[in-house]
Amino acid sequence: MSSGVNRVWQLAARPTGFPSPEDFRLVEEAVPAPGPGQVVVRNEVMSVDPAMRGRMNDVPSYVAPFQLDRPLDGGAVGTVVASESPDVPVGASVLHGLGWREYAVLDAGHTRVVDTTIAPASAYLGVLGMPGLTAYAGLLDVAHMRPDENVFVSGAAGAVGSLAGQIARLRGARTVIGSAGSPEKVRYLVDDLGFDGAFNYKEGPIRTQLKQLTPDGIDVYFDNVGGEQLEAALFRMNLHGRVAVCGAISQYNSPEPYGIRNLSLLISKRVSLLGFLVMDHWDRRQAFVEEMSGWLREGKVKVSETFVDGIGHAVDAFLGMLRGENVGKMIVRLADPGEPV
Ligand SMILES: NC(=O)c1ccc[n+]([C@@H]2O[C@H](COP(=O)([O-])OP(=O)(O)OC[C@H]3O[C@@H](n4cnc5c(N)ncnc54)[C@H](OP(=O)(O)O)[C@@H]3O)[C@@H](O)[C@H]2O)c1
Numbered sequence: 063m064s065s066g067v068n069r070v071w072q073l074a075a076r077p078t079g080f081p082s083p084e085d086f087r088l089v090e091e092a093v094p095a096p097g098p099g100q101v102v103v104r105n106e107v108m109s110v111d112p113a114m115r116g117r118m119n120d121v122p123s124y125v126a127p128f129q130l131d132r133p134l135d136g137g138a139v140g141t142v143v144a145s146e147s148p149d150v151p152v153g154a155s156v157l158h159g160l161g162w163r164e165y166a167v168l169d170a171g172h173t174r175v176v177d178t179t180i181a182p183a184s185a186y187l188g189v190l191g192m193p194g195l196t197a198y199a200g201l202l203d204v205a206h207m208r209p210d211e212n213v214f215v216s217g218a219a220g221a222v223g224s225l226a227g228q229i230a231r232l233r234g235a236r237t238v239i240g241s242a243g244s245p246e247k248v249r250y251l252v253d254d255l256g257f258d259g260a261f262n263y264k265e266g267p268i269r270t271q272l273k274q275l276t277p278d279g280i281d282v283y284f285d286n287v288g289g290e291q292l293e294a295a296l297f298r299m300n301l302h303g304r305v306a307v308c309g310a311i312s313q314y315n316s317p318e319p320y321g322i323r324n325l326s327l328l329i330s331k332r333v334s335l336l337g338f339l340v341m342d343h344w345d346r347r348q349a350f351v352e353e354m355s356g357w358l359r360e361g362k363v364k365v366s367e368t369f370v371d372g373i374g375h376a377v378d379a380f381l382g383m384l385r386g387e388n389v390g391k392m393i394v395r396l397a398d399p400g401e402p403v
Pocket residue numbers: 111112113192193196217218219220221222223241242243244247286287307308309310311312313338339340341383384385386387388390391392
């Protein structure tokens with residue numbers, strides 16, 4: 063089946079602050095054999111996600127923390143190269159949760175067969191996968207965005223943000239404003255993705271820049287970053303505005319949490335601030351995939367992906383994503399589907 067070597071990333075130390083390459087270790091193992099009901103998947107693409115940073119801390123959360131000296135895991139798509147399951151044959155492309163390794167062995171029931179002839183494998187980790195559903199559900203089911211509303215999306219050039227902004231535009235937002243961390247990303251949001259305005263949060267005061275771009279205030283804030291941008295957005299929220307609290311990446315590596323000082327505005331403006339997790343919205347997956355597939359077919363959604371090649375560079379991709387080196391979804395490419403095993 064293969065040369066027999068499986069390279070796997072482990073967590074070597076729990077990071078304090080921004081992670082460093084020394085916190086990770088690449089080990090070689092034998093390629094596993096499938097047990098009854100199991101498959102072996104040769105991973106072709108794997109995801110690196112901000113939430114993985116949280117799982118590196120030894121604290122209780124909605125998913126178990128990564129274990130020291132044990133493999134990391136996360137979303138991946140690959141081809142089944144050995145199967146002991148009649149349901150998932152050799153040659154099937156599957157989405158599953160055992161990334162950070164070249165080969166994964168798992169129960170066939172823990173995989174989902176995907177069609178890589180209608181969309182590339184990476185799409186199932188991005189636009190048609192978890193980040194896409196996060197954007198869709200957060201905007202429509204959590205923030206209840208309505209046509210003609212003014213929307214602000216932070217982290218707007220990333221996987222979730224770039225889709226949240228485009229979905230807002232397609233669902234009839236009056237204006238869509240975004241923030242991102244470089245002038246190139248700001249240009250990309252306006253020129254390529256059709257945002258009405260965007261600003262670089264690293265350049266100039268956030269509150270002033272946001273105020274200039276939102277003369278009619280904000281009805282819906284899709285918050286990917288928390289911290290200072292959340293505080294700035296609360297100042298601009300309109301009466302009965304809604305904030306979908308999706309993520310707080312500005313805080314994930316920060317030793318000191320940013321204290322939001324203007325929460326009392328929620329009262330006077332009757333603003334709701336609602337945190338959500340995509341895993342509570344799987345029931346919307348079919349509606350989301352249908353609508354998003356239509357937009358993709360019609361060329362109405364632009365898909366952005368940043369690729370890093372090779373299992374040996376998976377940590378570089380993860381750290382790069384935390385530093386903002388990605389536009390759209392950060393994907394690690396491990397193998398070509400056509401490559402001999
Ligand atoms: N609630 C859920 O179920 C759910 C599901 C998926 C993701 N999320 C959250 O959604 C957010 C986006 O996730 P994603 O997968 O789409 O990641 P992403 O936006 O593709 O990548 C992370 C981005 O964060 C930005 N960033 C890094 N440090 C920052 C800081 N200090 N302040 C502001 N921005 C910073 C960087 O872009 P810049 O160059 O713009 O700084 C980077 O590209 C994250 O907070 C994640 O935890 C939540």
